[in-house]
Amino acid sequence: xxxxxxxxxxxxxxxxxxxxxxxxxxxxxxxxxxxxxxxxxxxxxxxxxxxxxxxxxxxxxxxxxxxxxxxxxxxxxxxxxxxxxxxxxxxxxxxxxxxxxxxxxxxxxxxxxxxxxxxxxxxxxxxxxxxxxxxxxxxxxxxxxxxxxxxxxxxxxxxxxxxxxxxxxxxxx
Amino acid sequence: xxxxxxxxxxxxxxxxxxxxxxxxxxxxxxxxxxxxxxxxxxxxxxxxxxxxxxxxxxxxxxxxxxxxxxxxxxxxxxxxxxxxxxxxxxxxxxxxxxxxxxxxxxxxxxxxxxxxxxxxxxxxxxxxxxxxxxxxxxxxxxxxxxxxxxxxxxxxxxxxxxxxxxxxxxxxxxxxxxxxxxxxxxxxxxxxxxxxxxxxxxxxxxxxxxxxxxxxxxxxxxxxxxxxxxxxxxxxxxxxxxxxxxxxxxxxxxxxxxxxxxxxxxxxxxxxxxxxxxxxxxxxxxxxxxxxxxxxxxxxxxxxxxxxxxxxxxxxxxxxxxxxxxxxxxxxxxxxxxxxxxxxxxxxxxxxxxxxxxxxxxxxxxxxxxxxxxxxxxxxxxxxxxxxxxxxxxxxxxxxxxxxxxxxxxxxxxxxxxxxxxxxxxxxxxxxxxxxxxxxxxxxxxxxxxxxxxxxxxxxxxxxxxxxxxxxxxxxxxxxxxxxxxxxxxxxxxxxxxxxxxxxxxxxxxxxxxxxxxxxxxxxxxxxxxxxxxxxxxxxxxxxxx
Numbered sequence: 079x080x081x082x083x084x085x086x087x088x089x090x091x092x093x094x095x096x097x098x099x100x101x102x103x104x105x106x107x108x109x110x111x112x113x114x115x116x117x118x119x120x121x122x123x124x125x126x127x128x129x130x131x132x133x134x135x136x137x138x139x140x141x142x143x144x145x146x147x148x149x150x151x152x153x154x155x156x157x158x159x160x161x162x163x164x165x166x167x168x169x170x171x172x173x174x175x176x177x178x179x180x181x182x183x184x185x186x187x188x189x190x191x192x193x194x195x196x197x198x199x200x201x202x203x204x205x206x207x208x209x210x211x212x213x214x215x216x217x218x219x220x221x222x223x224x225x226x227x228x229x230x231x232x233x234x235x236x237x238x239x240x241x242x243x244x245x246x247x248x249x250x251x
Numbered sequence: 252x253x254x255x256x257x258x259x260x261x262x263x264x265x266x267x268x269x270x271x272x273x274x275x276x277x278x279x280x281x282x283x284x285x286x287x288x289x290x291x292x293x294x295x296x297x298x299x300x301x302x303x304x305x306x307x308x309x310x311x312x313x314x315x316x317x318x319x320x321x322x323x324x325x326x327x328x329x330x331x332x333x334x335x336x337x338x339x340x341x342x343x344x345x346x347x348x349x350x351x352x353x354x355x356x357x358x359x360x361x362x363x364x365x366x367x368x369x370x371x372x373x374x375x376x377x378x379x380x381x382x383x384x385x386x387x388x389x390x391x392x393x394x395x396x397x398x399x400x401x402x403x404x405x406x407x408x409x410x411x412x413x414x415x416x417x418x419x420x421x422x423x424x425x426x427x428x429x430x431x432x433x434x435x436x437x438x439x440x441x442x443x444x445x446x447x448x449x450x451x452x453x454x455x456x457x458x459x460x461x462x463x464x465x466x467x468x469x470x471x472x473x474x475x476x477x478x479x480x481x482x483x484x485x486x487x488x489x490x491x492x493x494x495x496x497x498x499x500x501x502x503x504x505x506x507x508x509x510x511x512x513x514x515x516x517x518x519x520x521x522x523x524x525x526x527x528x529x530x531x532x533x534x535x536x537x538x539x540x541x542x543x544x545x546x547x548x549x550x551x552x553x554x555x556x557x558x559x560x561x562x563x564x565x566x567x568x569x570x571x572x573x574x575x576x577x578x579x580x581x582x583x584x585x586x587x588x589x590x591x592x593x594x595x596x597x598x599x600x601x602x603x604x605x606x607x608x609x610x611x612x613x614x615x616x617x618x619x620x621x622x623x624x625x626x627x628x629x630x631x632x633x634x635x636x637x638x639x640x641x642x643x644x645x646x647x648x649x650x651x652x653x654x655x656x657x658x659x660x661x662x663x664x665x666x667x668x669x670x671x672x673x674x675x676x677x678x679x680x681x682x683x684x685x686x687x688x689x690x691x692x693x694x695x696x697x698x699x700x701x702x703x704x705x706x707x708x709x710x711x712x713x714x715x716x717x718x719x720x721x722x723x724x725x726x727x728x729x730x731x732x733x734x735x736x737x738x739x740x741x742x743x744x745x746x747x748x749x750x751x752x753x754x755x756x757x758x759x760x761x762x763x764x765x766x767x768x769x770x771x772x773x774x775x776x777x778x779x780x781x782x783x784x785x786x787x788x789x790x791x792x793x794x795x796x797x
């Protein structure tokens with residue numbers, strides 16, 4: 079850690095940076111294993127568009143508005159029917175909206191739930207793939223060296239955790 | 252609905268009511284609203300809380316927003332709390348009386364991308380509402396300079412920073428004995444408190460903890476206290492990540508009681524936050540109050556909240572941050588120094604001092620004697636040159652191109668990221684950098700010292716561009732800010748991109764800008780300049796470009 083990467087008033091950034099440099103250097107194996115694990119666990123931020131299988135349903139989610147009015151009849155009758163349908167919708171659209179409001183909300187909720195299920199499944203599949211890859215890597219290393227790469231060998235130099243010393247500094251609240 | 256009887260109102264004082272979309276029990280905004288109501292009533296103001304929705308536990312503290320217009324008069328002051336999409340702007344606009352914005356900041360939508368598309372859309376809508384509210388309010392408060400900077404960028408008048416009031420006594424809850432006994436077993440407990448949502452980067456907390464456990468302290472435990480939506484995509488991701496990292500002793504406690512939270516803090520060795528966005532971080536101060544040393548990634552208002560106490564870092568590299576945890580673990584003297592500095596920071600935020608500052612601020616609003624902060628005295632820029640790296644990475648081709656372009660476009664203003672460690676400015680006027688007008692904005696995350704890493708976005712910078720009506724040139728249209736701005740300003744924007752940019756980002760820029768995108772090699776600054784000037788001239792927007 080470099081001093082210019084820190085903001086701290088007391089102790090100074092220089093003092094903290096100095097302390098970080100005095101930490102015991104972990105073994106190369108431990109560092110390498112950690113680096114590879116972190117790389118395996120890296121996940122660049124990727125936009126998640128709506129799942130393709132839900133796109134069609136999404137297009138039909140808002141049931142308040144129907145397709146443009148048409149008629150299979152030709153001539154004046156057909157035109158009159160189309161005009162009548164348009165007039166009907168124009169007149170009653172506010173009522174239609176109100177009647178279908180709950181339905182639209184339900185449609186939206188159910189689509190959200192389905193999309194969430196899809197996303198969860200995607201994340202689980204991704205995690206499983208990464209996990210399998212990581213296990214295979216560790217297995218390959220074990221097979222190659224014949225010695226375990228983990229657990230970490232810094233255990234002997236690890237100090238007593240500060241949590242235990244913290245018991246003496248409780249403020250009796 | 253039964254409403255508790257407020258203290259007697261002093262005649263002559265205007266009513267000061269508050270509105271928020273949802274009054275929740277236990278969240279930072281809800282706590283703040285209740286605290287302000289208590290203060291206002293104590294000072295003799297009539298004060299009610301209005302909301303569209305509320306938790307059941309709060310039903311006696313709130314009135315429905317639809318009643319506000321009927322109950323308010325033209326002297327009433329309405330404090331509009333804004334932190335998320337509210338859909339209240341039309342109702343607020345039509346309501347009588349004076350309005351003052353209280354801005355808690357809105358999480359950038361990009362931090363939810365890939366996990367929570369509905370929340371991301373709501374965050375985008377909340378930023379739209381921030382701009383839509385501007386004509387209806389006469390003053391605005393923010394809880395940090397970081398947030399205030401965005402209000403200034405949005406063109407709000409009379410922006411001031413309000414101290415965040417914290418009820419410290421609420422933290423003095425007795426610990427839950429069962430949980431305390433469980434956690435107090437001699438292990439080093441690293442604690443994070445907060446909802447497990449993508450913007451809080453609990454995944455980075457896991458990464459740092461893994462590095463700490465593997466490299467420095469095997470006898471360690473990670474405790475995450477806060478709501479985790481296990482059925483959501485981020486919850487699934489976190490559990491998968493935990494398995495992939497192979498960290499031992501990771502405890503997701505979920506939502507905890509006050510007593511359980513006390514137990515978590517009482518047994519914590521250090522508090523770790525890797526959050527990418529905080530308008531003001533209450534858990535950081537809570538940790539300081541409870542004597543737990545804080546290590547935090549210095550994003551958004553985190554360094555400002557910490558006020559120099561604790562250890563704030565601009566590195567999010569897990570092995571580097573783990574070193575800070577290790578140092579606190581091993582060096583008792585340094586740890587004691589950190590805790591002492593944190594206590595001093597807490598002393599600056601005593602309730603009496605905060606209440607007095609709040610009273611002065613509100614008195615100024617009510618009496619009209621608050622210091623008037625001008626929106627802008629300088630003439631508006633003729634063109635906005637968006638170049639985030641202009642100051643922090645001056646040698647980059649985009650920065651050199653911005654400088655050359657500014658020389659050719661009179662009245663142009665460069666919008667750039669503020670260097671790490673500098674305080675946010677609340678003046679809208681640009682500064683002159685060797686003859687080029689530059690306005691700096693605090694980045695949402697610290698700019699990494701490694702020049703190969705991508706530059707972070709800046710909500711304030713993006714808001715400034717959206718609030719401006721001038722044409723926009725996006726130098727390096729593949730940056731985070733440019734990509735965020737594209738859907739909003741594409742009709743008046745031009746852009747430059749390198750051919751080697753990420754294909755998805757280049758495609759997005761092409762889709763929004765079409766012929767107004769210049770794709771040029773980074774080394775060919777002069778060629779890019781000529782191409783851009785030609786494009787600008789042919790559109791007739793900049794006849795004065797020479």
